[in-house]
Amino acid sequence: MIYISTGIVALIIIGYLFSRKQKVPDLGVGTNELDTLLIQHVAFYKKLSDTDKKSFLSRASDFLSYVRIEGVGLTPEPLDRALVAASAIIPIFAFEGWRYPNITNVILYPDTFNQEFQYEGADRNTLGMVGTGAMNGQMLLSQKGLRAGFSADDGHNTGIHEFVHLLDKTDGNTDGKPEYLLDEHHLTPWVRLMHREMQRIASGKSDIDAYAMTNEAEFFAVISEYFFEKPAKLKEKHPELYELLEEMFNGNRNEE
Ligand SMILES: [Zn+2]
Numbered sequence: 520m521i522y523i524s525t526g527i528v529a530l531i532i533i534g535y536l537f538s539r540k541q542k543v544p545d546l547g548v549g550t551n552e553l554d555t556l557l558i559q560h561v562a563f564y565k566k567l568s569d570t571d572k573k574s575f576l577s578r579a580s581d582f583l584s585y586v587r588i589e590g591v592g593l594t595p596e597p598l599d600r601a602l603v604a605a606s607a608i609i610p611i612f613a614f615e616g617w618r619y620p621n622i623t624n625v626i627l628y629p630d631t632f633n634q635e636f637q638y639e640g641a642d643r644n645t646l647g648m649v650g651t652g653a654m655n656g657q658m659l660l661s662q663k664g665l666r667a668g669f670s671a672d673d674g675h676n677t678g679i680h681e682f683v684h685l686l687d688k689t690d691g692n693t694d695g696k697p698e699y700l701l702d703e704h705h706l707t708p709w710v711r712l713m714h715r716e717m718q719r720i721a722s723g724k725s726d727i728d729a730y731a732m733t734n735e736a737e738f739f740a741v742i743s744e745y746f747f748e749k750p751a752k753l754k755e756k757h758p759e760l761y762e763l764l765e766e767m768f769n770g771n772r773n774e775e
Contacts, residue, residue: 548597556601579604606678695735700767
């Protein structure tokens with residue numbers, strides 16, 4: 520009798536451990552490795568306080584638990600997972616506990632995409648794209664573009680660019696007017712500032728990447744790359760734009 524019940528208990532324990540093991544999602548990168556990779560490659564992360572690093576790490580791991588990172592013609596490396604997660608978390612780091620409701624997969628391509636993917640929503644030389652229609656919930660990213668984005672704080676970052684589009688899309692429209700992030704009092708000045716700066720770019724008087732002239736959605740994504748990679752320079756050169764971006768991305772967090 521004792522043997523039987525011991526056997527049952529053992530089976531229950533094994534079953535429990537097995538089910539627990541099954542439930543832990545495979546992030547494709549361990550937490551310690553993720554921390555190391557972020558310190559080595561992501562300047563935004565490196566500059567955070569220890570407390571904020573911990574929080575960023577947990578948000579990045581959480582992101583990797585609900586979004587699949589896949590590769591076409593490549594096997595995603597731990598570095599790619601770390602950089603995709605960093606691109607996702609940087610724009611939403613100030614929104615505690617917030618998750619992207621509109622993404623399930625990130626698909627990495629070695630370089631730029633094939634022509635078949637060059638439809639609405641495709642970016643500069645198709646380095647990245649947020650899927651629409653049948654491709655809803657998917658993001659395509661060039662592995663080369665993703666890595667290049669984090670290689671220098673030069674104001675260009677494909678990963679951040681695409682996740683800002685995704686954030687913009689949360690209110691239903693990828694239109695450069697993130698209604699979740701700006702109240703109506705700020706929305707009008709924001710649109711006015713965007714148009715003014717687009718004209719300055721057109722007349723060659725702005726240091727902002729000319730791709731921002733494409734439309735308001737691209738302006739928002741391009742200026743956000745600038746904001747997250749070179750905040751001090753943006754503040755100096757474009758104080759009004761900086762202030763509204765600060766309001767959008769940091770909200771009440773950085774009130775001084
Ligand atoms: Zn874009």
